[in-house]
Amino acid sequence: MSQASEKRHFSHRLRDTNSAFLPARSPGSAPVRVGFVLLPHFSMMAFTAAVDALVTANLVQSTPLFTVSSYGLHGTAVTSDLAIDIAANHDLADLPLDGDQALDVLVVCGGFRCDLSEQLLLTRKLKLANRREKVLAGLWNGAVALAHAGTLDQHSCAIHPDNHSFIRERFPRVQVSNQAMVVDERILTSAGPSSALEMMLMLIERLHGRDTVRAIREILSSDRLADSSETRLALAEHDTALPEALRSLLRLMNSNIEEPLGIEELAGYVQLSRRRVERLFQAHLQTTPSRYYLELRITQARRLLLQSDASIANIAVACGFVSSTHFSHCFKDFFGVSPSQARQLRKS
Template sequence: MTCIKEKRNFSTLMRDTNSPFLPASDKNEVPVEVGFILQQHFSMTAFTAAVDTLVTANLVRTTPLFHYQTYAAETSPVVSDLGIEIAAQGTLSAFENKPLPDLLIICGGYRCSTQHHPELTRILKQADSQNLLIGGLWNGAIALAHAGLLNQQSCALHPDNHAYMREQFPHVSVSEQVIVSEGNRLTSAGPVSAMEMMLQLISQLRGAQVTRAIREILSCDQISEDSNIRISQPGDDPCLPQNLRDILELMAANIEEPISVDELTTCIGISRRQIERLFQNHLDTSPGRYYLELRITHARRLLLQSNESITNIAIASGFVSTSHFSNCYKDYFGLSPSLAREQHRN
């Protein structure tokens, strides 16, 4: 198996896994500013799900894609639904002397007040006049409704608040969906949907590739329909043909001593041409290139997470020599294994 110089870019499946460690893009993106407005008794799980998605977005790129700050709707610290106090970085009065962020998210919760908050309404109307993105978590949509920002629109919020919303705001359409995105409005009904709402937003703002990389990190422990809980693997994708899934599992189980395509044909019972067609049609790559990228990824993890020598890492990753491994690593990551380790530690 050879390392081809011109193939510096990972194929789709492995690019998402390795994206935080790839050379920085020449494109200098300005981070999106996000402000979370915390109401008393806000849902901690919904808030952290949303924030974790943004933080992970920054981790899968070498330059930050998002900045976020927290603001207390009343006074700081703000007490969450778990009784944990959060020291917000500011209050609503902070917006008197600074521009509004690109995205404002109202963080609600099961015990959050549904009463009108004049100062919050003023800020939301100001954000609306500037055509900024505005979101609501749990029952955060109620604050948007008080500001008149959901008239003739749909919204998602916790089922416990559906009756109140329909009674108090007849011009707002309460959706049975857990996420609603209409124009510059984004609303979700709970913690799980908060993460999904942010993923959809990130996809719109930063592209599907970033979102796939985030999902790979945050969705490793998704529970299947039969409640079988295990770490997800590339071969777990039910959309892939079973033969291809079997091949991916075989490759993953044979990193240190890679098996040849001829050996794969014997194990799986299909021809070399069929194997090549499976990889090209479903993964847009060749079996050899995928296997090399799988081993390079394995080596990158050992390199940055252990104190093993580069020679031992090369052997453990199925490379015939340290020089071969170093050349391949530099082709994909833009720097030698020793320099990559040094930069990571610093």
């Protein structure tokens, strides 16, 4: 492999961060169509958590992976559990399960105060979706609608604890799980907002792989709690799975973007040999220290380029490149377009 073509590939840590800005891969299959049926008093948190995963999946890839639509039981106005009226895209009667616009995934979004009685039109839609071998999902107590349609018979399901007794009494052929989510081949259920997000991430991983999910998590978990007393940004330098010496090296690199340190200098700061530093990077980040440092600086440059009006020359200096020409060549090696083209594309 030539050096020029090798430069087009980020190591796995920074590949996820930059995935949405990399050259588009060859066209694949059409986006997966996901439809949400919003029951009256549905859980806004569970719904938005699930949708957030799908929308973010589209943001971390150069081509859309999913389309999202919503459906109300009786018209398009639906009241959420927060007493906020939401305008669904369509009425349930218009939910498509055949033809070019047919949904691939159908999700029923319930909530703490949702009516658990059978909705006949929804039951018919779910039965038809099941016959068409669509993926079916339930959020909070959305599994109750799946049970009414018979799609959970002899299956295990996750549902909010408040509804466990109801399911056991009303649907004896459905197995109630004590897990927060249950993901089978075609049926996915979750008991609340956090598990709704995780359930959708599992679906995304199944369809589009771990790299896509890692990129989504990097965005959605950027302020996750590291312990009971401190909120820390989810950066590689905070990753407790990495050795402390490597995290110290990453902190040094992040703190010295404009004037990059040499590998010998980095090694001296952490009192390790150059060879030991190189082994740490190769073992845990699958790249060399100099390569990772370059990727870190080009990532910082990409952010400044697309998020500020600073000149390309000033960005090059701020990110430790010896000249605008050198920066432009490196940027194009990674992203397939020049800095000025990238800025123009972002504005279009």
